[in-house]
Amino acid sequence: MTLDKLLISKGFSQSLSDNYYRLLCNQTINLKNIDKRALDTLVKLSMVTTLNERILLIDPKIVFSCWRNELKWLKERRNTRINNIISLFPKDLSLNDIDEIEQLISQSFKFSELSDHIIIGQDVSQITALICNAILSVKSELRAVAIDTELTNTSSIWGTIEPKLLTGMKYTRVCDINEILLHGVEIKKKDIKLGVNLLVLKKDSIKEKLYIFDEKSIFIFEALDEDNYSQSGQLINSEYIASIYIEKFNDYFNQSQPALNIINQLIEYYSVNSLSVEDQHLKQIYDSICAYGIFSEYQKAEPNKLQLLIDKELLISYSLKEDIYIFLPNIITFSLCWIN
DSSP states (O other): OOHHHHHHHTTOOHHHHHHHHHHHHHSEEEGGGSOHHHHHHHHHTTSEEEETTEEEEBOHHHHHHHHHHHHHHHHHOTTSOOOHHHHHSOTTOOHHHHHHHHHHHHHHOOGGGOSSEEEEEOSHHHHHHHHHHHHHTOSSEEEEEOOOOSOOOHHHHHHHHHHHHHTTOEEEEEEEHHHHHHHOHHHHHHHHHHTEEEEEEOTTOOOOOEEEETTTEEEEEEESSSSOEEEEEEEEEOHHHHHHHHHHHHHHHHHOEEHHHHHHHHHHHHHHHHHTOOSHHHHHHHHHHHHHGGGOTTTTSOHHHHHHHHHTTSEEEEEEETTEEEEEEOOTTOOOOOOO
16 A cells, blocks of 8 residues: 555645655655645644645654654543644644554655654754754764853753864854853853854854854754744755754855954943952952852852942842743943954
C-alpha cells in the first residue's frame, strides 16, 4: 500500500494525503503548486513548514513522536481541553496507526539523505541538545545573533563552544547592549579573551535570535512577539536557508560595534558611579553586579541592600521571566559613544 492510500484509510482527507505524499517524493514544493486547505492543515499538524514560497518537510520522526505524546497526553487527561493538533486528528487515530504510518515512511523514504529537513526543539532541554550537537559538528565558523530569551542552559552551550574555540573554531556573536548588562563586563571580557569575536548593537536593534553552523544549517528561535522568544525553535539543515540567514547576519554585523569598545565605556561609567557609594559593603554589591550581572553572588542576597542601590538609582529591578526578577546596573544616564 502506498502512503497516500494508507493515510486515507486512517481517516485523513484525500487532499492532505495526496499532497503529503507528493512532498515526500519531491522533498520541497512551491507554494503555488499545492492545495491551500491541505497546506494549512499540514502546517497546523507540524508536518511541514513554509519559507520563501517553498514548503519544507519537518522530519517525520519528530512529527510522529510529537503525535504520540499528544495522544498519550489526551489519554492521561481525558477531562482537559483538546489542543489544536489533536483536534485535527481523524477521530479514531491510534498509537498503532501512527506507528504504521511512520514505519511505511521509514521503509519508503531515506530522510538522512534529504538536503532540507527541519527538527523542532520544544523545550529547553531539546533546544540545548540540538544546539550543542550542531556546534560539535562545526568545522570552521559558528555565528550567532543573540537577544535575551528564557533559555537557561547556557552553561551547557558555552561548555560546548569553549573547547571548540581552543581547537580553532571561529565564533562571531552579535548581541545587543542588554546582554552585556545581563552577563556582566568581566564575563564578556573573558569571552573575548578566549577568542569570541563579540559585537554589540544598540538596544532593540535585533529582531531575531539564531545560530548559524558553518554555512550548512541554522537554529532559529520562535518569536512570540517583537521582544520575546519562546522555549522552542527549529534546527534547519539546508545550505540554501543558511545562506539567506548569513545575509541577515552580515547586515547585523555591519551595523555593530566591537564589544570591547562598549565594555570599556561601561567600566568607566561604573567606576564613576561606584565612587559615589560611601558604604563599602554597598559598593562591593554594586561592583559585583556590574562585573558579573546575573552571575553575581549578590543577586539573591540582602534584598534591603539591593533596594538601597535601587533608591540611589544605581541598580534596576529587571524581569528575567515571569515572577523572576534580577538586578542590573542602571545605565539611564550612560552616554554611549557610538563609532560610525
